[in-house]
Amino acid sequence: MPGEAAETGVGGGVSDVVALAAGAAPAVRAASREVRAGWLRAIAGALDADADALVEIADRETHLGAERLRGEVARTTGQLRLFAGVLEEGSYLEAIVDAADPAAVPPRPELRRFLRPLGTVAVFSASNFPFAFSVAGGDTAAALAAGCPVVVKGHSGHPELSRATARIVTDALAAAGAPAGAFGLVEGRQAGLDLVRAPVVRAAAFTGSLAGAQGLMDEIARRSDPIPFFGELGSTNPVVVTPGAVAARGDAIIDGLVASFTLGGGQFCTKPGLVFVPRGVADDPRLRARVAERPEFTLLTDRIAAAFAPGVDRLREEGAARVVAGETSGASGPVHAVIVATDVATFVERSDALLEECFGPVTVLVEYDEIAEVVAALALVGGSLTGTLHAQPGEAIDAVVAALEERVGRVVFDGWPTGVAVTWSQHHGGPWPATTNTSTSVGATSIRRFLRPVAYQQAPSETLPADLRDEALAGIPHRRDGELVLPSPNRGTTP
Amino acid sequence: MPGEAAETGVGGGVSDVVALAAGAAPAVRAASREVRAGWLRAIAGALDADADALVEIADRETHLGAERLRGEVARTTGQLRLFAGVLEEGSYLEAIVDAADPAAVPPRPELRRFLRPLGTVAVFSASNFPFAFSVAGGDTAAALAAGCPVVVKGHSGHPELSRATARIVTDALAAAGAPAGAFGLVEGRQAGLDLVRAPVVRAAAFTGSLAGAQGLMDEIARRSDPIPFFGELGSTNPVVVTPGAVAARGDAIIDGLVASFTLGGGQFCTKPGLVFVPRGVADDPRLRARVAERPEFTLLTDRIAAAFAPGVDRLREEGAARVVAGETSGASGPVHAVIVATDVATFVERSDALLEECFGPVTVLVEYDEIAEVVAALALVGGSLTGTLHAQPGEAIDAVVAALEERVGRVVFDGWPTGVAVTWSQHHGGPWPATTNTSTSVGATSIRRFLRPVAYQQAPSETLPADLRDEALAGIPHRRDGELVLPSPNRGTTP
Numbered sequence: 001m002p003g004e005a006a007e008t009g010v011g012g013g014v015s016d017v018v019a020l021a022a023g024a025a026p027a028v029r030a031a032s033r034e035v036r037a038g039w040l041r042a043i044a045g046a047l048d049a050d051a052d053a054l055v056e057i058a059d060r061e062t063h064l065g066a067e068r069l070r071g072e073v074a075r076t077t078g079q080l081r082l083f084a085g086v087l088e089e090g091s092y093l094e095a096i097v098d099a100a101d102p103a104a105v106p107p108r109p110e111l112r113r114f115l116r117p118l119g120t121v122a123v124f125s126a127s128n129f130p131f132a133f134s135v136a137g138g139d140t141a142a143a144l145a146a147g148c149p150v151v152v153k154g155h156s157g158h159p160e161l162s163r164a165t166a167r168i169v170t171d172a173l174a175a176a177g178a179p180a181g182a183f184g185l186v187e188g189r190q191a192g193l194d195l196v197r198a199p200v201v202r203a204a205a206f207t208g209s210l211a212g213a214q215g216l217m218d219e220i221a222r223r224s225d226p227i228p229f230f231g232e233l234g235s236t237n238p239v240v241v242t243p244g245a246v247a248a249r250g251d252a253i254i255d256g257l258v259a260s261f262t263l264g265g266g267q268f269c270t271k272p273g274l275v276f277v278p279r280g281v282a283d284d285p286r287l288r289a290r291v292a293e294r295p296e297f298t299l300l301t302d303r304i305a306a307a308f309a310p311g312v313d314r315l316r317e318e319g320a321a322r323v324v325a326g327e328t329s330g331a332s333g334p335v336h337a338v339i340v341a342t343d344v345a346t347f348v349e350r351s352d353a354l355l356e357e358c359f360g361p362v363t364v365l366v367e368y369d370e371i372a373e374v375v376a377a378l379a380l381v382g383g384s385l386t387g388t389l390h391a392q393p394g395e396a397i398d399a400v401v402a403a404l405e406e407r408v409g410r411v412v413f414d415g416w417p418t419g420v421a422v423t424w425s426q427h428h429g430g431p432w433p434a435t436t437n438t439s440t441s442v443g444a445t446s447i448r449r450f451l452r453p454v455a456y457q458q459a460p461s462e463t464l465p466a467d468l469r470d471e472a473l474a475g476i477p478h479r480r481d482g483e484l485v486l487p488s489p490n491r492g493t494t495p
Numbered sequence: 496m497p498g499e500a501a502e503t504g505v506g507g508g509v510s511d512v513v514a515l516a517a518g519a520a521p522a523v524r525a526a527s528r529e530v531r532a533g534w535l536r537a538i539a540g541a542l543d544a545d546a547d548a549l550v551e552i553a554d555r556e557t558h559l560g561a562e563r564l565r566g567e568v569a570r571t572t573g574q575l576r577l578f579a580g581v582l583e584e585g586s587y588l589e590a591i592v593d594a595a596d597p598a599a600v601p602p603r604p605e606l607r608r609f610l611r612p613l614g615t616v617a618v619f620s621a622s623n624f625p626f627a628f629s630v631a632g633g634d635t636a637a638a639l640a641a642g643c644p645v646v647v648k649g650h651s652g653h654p655e656l657s658r659a660t661a662r663i664v665t666d667a668l669a670a671a672g673a674p675a676g677a678f679g680l681v682e683g684r685q686a687g688l689d690l691v692r693a694p695v696v697r698a699a700a701f702t703g704s705l706a707g708a709q710g711l712m713d714e715i716a717r718r719s720d721p722i723p724f725f726g727e728l729g730s731t732n733p734v735v736v737t738p739g740a741v742a743a744r745g746d747a748i749i750d751g752l753v754a755s756f757t758l759g760g761g762q763f764c765t766k767p768g769l770v771f772v773p774r775g776v777a778d779d780p781r782l783r784a785r786v787a788e789r790p791e792f793t794l795l796t797d798r799i800a801a802a803f804a805p806g807v808d809r810l811r812e813e814g815a816a817r818v819v820a821g822e823t824s825g826a827s828g829p830v831h832a833v834i835v836a837t838d839v840a841t842f843v844e845r846s847d848a849l850l851e852e853c854f855g856p857v858t859v860l861v862e863y864d865e866i867a868e869v870v871a872a873l874a875l876v877g878g879s880l881t882g883t884l885h886a887q888p889g890e891a892i893d894a895v896v897a898a899l900e901e902r903v904g905r906v907v908f909d910g911w912p913t914g915v916a917v918t919w920s921q922h923h924g925g926p927w928p929a930t931t932n933t934s935t936s937v938g939a940t941s942i943r944r945f946l947r948p949v950a951y952q953q954a955p956s957e958t959l960p961a962d963l964r965d966e967a968l969a970g971i972p973h974r975r976d977g978e979l980v981l982p983s984p985n986r987g988t989t990p
Contacts (some may be wrong), residue, residue, distance in 0.1 A: 026897070071601075091979060094940070096920035106566075109910055113920040113940075116900065118933070221716070225877065225927040382720065393955070401958055402521070405611065410950040413958070415604055424977055425591035425608040427950035432720040438613075438947035445589070445608075445948065452933035453940070455905040455922035460888070463896055463908070477979050482919055484586060484972050484981060 014194040017184035021120045021149035022200035024181030029117045029147045031178070032466065037084035040145060042176035044077035044084075046168045047136060054164060058130045061158040063298035064264055069131070076131040079138055079422045083145040086424075086444045090476025090487075092145075093467055094453070097480045109458045112468045115451035117147030118228075119202035122195040124216070126207035127157035127300045128267040134158065135165040135185060138422075138442055139205040139230075144182065146450035151184045151201070153192040157301050162187070196220050196227070203450055206231040207269070207441065209357075210433050217436075230449050231436040232269060232429070234357050235385040237417050238408075239275040240374055240400050244392030245414075246278055251286065253390055257363070258290040260416035262337045265297035266361030267304070270386050270417040273357065276374045279367040282324045282341035291325035296334035297361055304359055308335050311358035315340050318353035321364060337361035344368040344377050351380040371400060378403040383431025386410045386417035407431055409440070509689040512679035516615045516644035517695035519676030524612045524642045526673070527961065532579035535640060537671035539572035539579075541663045542631060549659060553625045556653040558793035559759055564626070571626040574633055574917045578640040581919075581939045585971025585982075587640075588962055589948070592975045604953045607963045610946035612642035613723075614697035617690040619711070621702035622652035622795045623762040629653065630660040630680060633917075633937055634700040634725075639677070641945035646679045646696070648687040652796050657682070691715050691722070698945055701726040702764070702936065704852075705928050712931075725944050726931040727764060727924070729852050730880040732912050733903075734770040735869055735895050739887030740909075741773055746781065748885055752858070753785040755911035757832045760792035761856030762799070765881050765912040768852065771869045774862040777819045777836035786820035791829035792856055799854055803830050806853035810835050813848035816859060832856035839863040839872050846875040866895060873898040878926025881905045881912035902926055904935070 101108040121143040126133040154162030166185035321340035387404030409430035426443030616638040621628040649657030661680035816835035882899030904925035921938030
């Protein structure tokens with residue numbers, strides 16, 4: 001129904017916003033790496049400058065708490081600045097040059113290859129990170145870094161924050177000289193569908209549930225030219241605790257587990273949702289004590305809050321798990337943290353019910369007698385963003401590590417998965433359904449999603465993209481005739 | 496129908512072959528880079544040693560000619576050896592290490608990231624390159640290089656060659672110490688469907704038509720865990736010739752064009768299928784002369800041969816193009832090369848018919864008056880593997896180059912797209928429908944398709960994969976704390 005076409009937060013309908021973005025694409029692509037780095041830093045500076053006001057709106061809309069939200073702003077602006085550095089460093093272009101070889105059979109032409117921006121990118125915000133995975137979050141930062149205009153579909157869970165952030169991003173980009181249309185915001189479910197239908201949109205990035213993604217994936221499959229869909233869709237984040245670890249530092253593990261699964265009200269995509277523990281641990285009174293100390297949590301949206309108690313009930317009834325710490329109130333409003341427990345035989349029997357993601361402060365303990373049971377049970381666990389192991393030196397853990405590596409994107413040793421450092425090395429992805437792809441949505445390599453290789457055969461130098469000319473290559477790491485070449489240390493960072 | 500389950504060329508049903516491959520996966524993954532490089536070189540050596548016999552079978556089954564086929568064997572073994580070198584060099588692992596930073600807020604753990612083999616890969620052979628895109632072709636070489644077992648679904652166009660090649664690969668791998676199951680062959684349409692349904696198959700690579708791929712893509716979408724599908728599906732490979740180029744070297748361009756679109760009987764995925772030329776060129780008598788000199792071509796299969804004349808008729812009738820060189824025989828058997836021509840206004844009107852891929856020695860000339868017409872017409876052309884420009888210095892070609900870059904994976908200047916050098920820098924891919932993905936199926940970076948990142952947080956050194964330990968990293972290019980680090984030049988190449 002065209003009459004229902006969503007309005008954007010910063011003016012214009014979806015088709016206008018998309019047209020403006022597509023119009024900006026050549027200029028965004030043509031802007032030098034240094035110029036785009038400046039745009040990212042301008043956005044970061046503007047967000048930091050308005051952090052107090054933004055956090056106030058965010059807390060009102062998401063109930064995530066001012067402290068957590070201030071940290072999230074810092075993470076978000078740190079991410080923009082990291083990507084600015086990645087642009088200046090230049091490796092992300094993956095530039096490769098092979099000289100012509102007229103003596104080869106057949107003769108080989110000169111070939112230069114690098115990564116080129118895909119074009120306009122649709123970004124779908126998540127509710128649980130109103131800064132880091134929303135309007136100015138990782139996907140937006142990565143796409144702008146790549147040289148792609150971005151149209152964000154704001155999340156209905158924090159509309160006022162989305163608009164306020166969009167205004168700051170738009171103004172910062174304009175002040176930094178970016179073309180109008182480099183960034184846009186649209187709102188509403190219909191706007192999201194329109195976005196992935198638009199022929200000029202060249203990729204979509206999404207963080208949310210599989211159910212939420214399915215409509216978009218179906219729509220993309222109906223395009224005459226299906227586009228890449230980078231979805232982060234759901235993750236169990238299994239944890240394995242060995243007997244040795246419990247014996248050596250049970251206190252710290254229990255403290256850490258309770259802090260991790262209740263962080264942000266249990267609304268992290270890296271929440272440890274399934275914890276294999278030696279038999280007896282589920283009845284450890286320290287679990288009850290730590291959970292009792294946690295405050296009540298006001299969940300992100302009424303829908304999430306309303307789904308929480310039924311979700312826990314399903315774990316109890318269909319999963320045959322018992323509550324070992326905390327309680328469900330059943331009523332609407334704030335919720336208590338809950339731990340349910342079962343044993344590994346029951347888990348194997350009822351894994352479908354026990355693996356159904358329950359968004360909120362609940363986790364499932366699975367008691368085991370032998371580590372081999374854990375290895376067998378892990379085979380039932382789908383792809384996850386993370387897998388965690390708490391063990392002591394000398395314990396036989398190879399099979400557990402192998403099972404985790406096989407199904408997760410990040411293996412955490414003796415820590416907790418909920419912290420996701422934004423670094424060069426971070427990987428935030430995993431086999432289906434953790435993500436739809438082998439890419440990451442966090443860290444320096446997340447920029448790669450919005451680029452595609454193009455090779456130039458025997459191109460006259462003046463026709464090459466600026467980054468592929470010899471004078472530019474001298475300033476960035478690249479491969480030439482098979483050898484990786486670093487820029488000389490005294491190169492300038494300005495063009 | 497289980498009774499129709501395809502038999503493999505080297506023994507066993509599909510489920511047996513797949514199970515054997517999955518069983519071999521841990522050992523294939525665990526083999527060192529140097530060991531896997533040895534496997535690739537062993538296969539290359541064995542193929543070279545048997546080249547005469549293989550070429551004889553291939554020529555009988557494909558009619559591509561002994562000379563072309565000998566060249567293709569060399570390309571195939573060169574590719575295996577290139578990938579062996581890529582393994583030894585080690586950059587393909589994309590290893591990144593960030594040290595812990597306890598002073599950061601929040602404190603940052605140590606993180607090490609690299610690329611890990613996906614697991615068993617299904618490879619679907621193409622008919623048109625019975626060596627380079629078949630049993631021991633690029634996809635197989637890339638997957639083995641990545642550390643993945645391979646199950647090839649052989650092409651029905653060259654069954655005997657497929658089996659002979661599979662025997663050579665199997666024997667070479669066994670002699671080199673690779674685990675049984677590292678490579679397998681299955682045959683038949685049903686076997687292909689079974690392959691992409693098998694839970695242990697973690698990715699599929701396909702070269703062929705969109706129609707041929709659709710069944711596999713549908714099957715993959717029905718999996719509870721959809722796997723990556725790397726398809727190379729169809730490509731128009733537009734060429735633009737400027738007035739200046741015609742004036743300066745019309746003879747050479749006409750020679751090159753006729754040689755390129757008839758190469759391999761016009762059955763290359765990089766065949767120039769659409770050529771924009773200045774008005775008047777279509778009636779150049781040199782075109783007729785060069786086409787008349789080409790031999791008759793026996794096409795790859797009876798089906799392709801039977802589809803050729805109707806395809807040319809469709810270009811004439813639905814596309815309103817006229818034959819300007821060569822002729823269609825209409826009968827079965829060998830075919831003549833044909834050039835049809837139209838003008839840019841007709842092309843814009845009837846682009847659907849004129850862009851329908853016609854496999855075989857035919858190309859479509861589109862005459863234009865102004866280069867701006869070409870730029871507008873290119874907007875109707877779908878994603879292609881290549882785009883070619885013949886121009887002279889000083890001509891205004893920026894808009895043409897921009898239009899080509901936007902829709903192709905390789906831009907060729909003053910050459911022809913049918914030669915695809917196997918190098919570090921090659922890119923053989925392009926926007927849909929050229930490929931389903933932003934990856935390449937030729938060149939060093941094609942290995943990337945069969946890998947996914949995994950990060951290790953605070954892992955004890957002895958628990959890390961061998962390639963991520965400090966002593967291994969010293970021997971390969973990697974990034975540490977943001978800086979790219981090259982191995983010292985005097986490192987040994989053996990572990």
